[in-house]
Amino acid sequence: MSGIVGNLNYLKSRIPASVKLIAVSKTRPVTDIVEAYNSGQRRFGENRVQEILDKKDLLPNDVEWHLIGHLQTNKVKIIVPFITMIQSIDSLKLLSIVNSEAFKINRVVDCLLQIHIAHEETKFGFNLKELSDVIESPGFKILNNVRLCGVMGMATYTSDMNQVRREFVNLSECFKILKDKYFIGKIHFNEISMGMSGDYEIAIEEGSTMIRVGSLIFGERK
Numbered sequence: 547m548s549g550i551v552g553n554l555n556y557l558k559s560r561i562p563a564s565v566k567l568i569a570v571s572k573t574r575p576v577t578d579i580v581e582a583y584n585s586g587q588r589r590f591g592e593n594r595v596q597e598i599l600d601k602k603d604l605l606p607n608d609v610e611w612h613l614i615g616h617l618q619t620n621k622v623k624i625i626v627p628f629i630t631m632i633q634s635i636d637s638l639k640l641l642s643i644v645n646s647e648a649f650k651i652n653r654v655v656d657c658l659l660q661i662h663i664a665h666e667e668t669k670f671g672f673n674l675k676e677l678s679d680v681i682e683s684p685g686f687k688i689l690n691n692v693r694l695c696g697v698m699g700m701a702t703y704t705s706d707m708n709q710v711r712r713e714f715v716n717l718s719e720c721f722k723i724l725k726d727k728y729f730i731g732k733i734h735f736n737e738i739s740m741g742m743s744g745d746y747e748i749a750i751e752e753g754s755t756m757i758r759v760g761s762l763i764f765g766e767r768k
């Protein structure tokens with residue numbers, strides 16, 4: 547058994563069946579993805595549009611691609627036809643453009659709202675107030691070709707696991723507030739995407755429904 551398959555099996559044995567595993571394959575060769583695919587993995591996460599384009603035609607078309615990195619508006623058109631989920635919606639402008647490109651091809655695209663939970667300037671995302679403003683704005687109500695499925699966030703890159711836990715608690719609370727206020731009858735608004743290789747266990751304890759794990763499956767990135 548290859549390292550990748552063993553790592554995947556180990557990881558799956560440690561997470562509840564209800565938690566979805568996104569195998570983060572950024573920077574990895576297609577051969578690594580094929581190994582994971584052959585062992586049953588279907589959900590893969592990438593943070594660059596060009597990298598998904600380079601890889602996707604070399605892989606079976608039932609691979610489910612999740613975009614987890616910042617999306618530039620000029621790249622929306624290329625990924626809307628095939629992307630399974632855009633986890634990194636960080637502005638109303640981006641959401642509107644995804645909506646209009648999806649409308650043109652008669653698709654509804656699943657999206658997560660990225661929330662800024664880290665104490666770092668570099669991470670993209672909304673805060674709760676900005677998100678409430680977006681959801682209450684007139685432009686939001688007419689977006690019929692995107693389906694909001696929940697929230698995504700990244701914790702601070704730190705060894706302080708108490709801080710990481712607080713940030714995940716914060717994301718879970720944001721999700722609950724949004725759900726109760728705006729998405730109460732929307733059964734599809736049910737995902738909290740949080741947790742990576744170093745913190746997925748804490749994330750699951752704090753309510754994650756979707757973890758995004760790269761290095762624990764494929765090894766350290768160079």
Ligand SMILES: *Cc1c(COP(=O)(O)O)cnc(C)c1O
Binds near residue numbers: 572
């Ligand atoms: C790279 C990345 C991950 C996975 O990181 P690992 O530490 O390798 O598990 C998860 N989420 C996002 C947004 C990423 O960019």
